[in-house]
Amino acid sequence: MNRRYFIAAILCFSVSWVCWTVCVRIGSTVGPDGVLHEPFGLIPLGWLFDFVGLVLLALAWVRRK
Numbered sequence: 001m002n003r004r005y006f007i008a009a010i011l012c013f014s015v016s017w018v019c020w021t022v023c024v025r026i027g028s029t030v031g032p033d034g035v036l037h038e039p040f041g042l043i044p045l046g047w048l049f050d051f052v053g054l055v056l057l058a059l060a061w062v063r064r065k
Contacts, residue, residue, distance in 0.1 A: 005060035012053035019046035 019042045028038035 002060045002063045005056045005063065009053045009056035009060060012049045012056060016046050016049035016053060019043075019049065 023039050023042040023046065026039045026042075028036060030036055
């Protein structure tokens with residue numbers, strides 16, 4: 001495997017794992033005024049980094065020697 005792509009994929013998966021972990025740890029709460037407070041931005045970021053990591057792993061596999 002191409003080492004640069006592999007390292008970048010591992011980095012993307014790590015960032016994705018951090019996004020999902022922070023999202024779960026923060027949790028969702030309902031404020032006294034009935035407004036839902038949740039870290040919604042971390043959910044699409046987690047999916048994005050998962051997808052980019054998979055693409056990079058595929059590139060590393062295709063470009064292996």
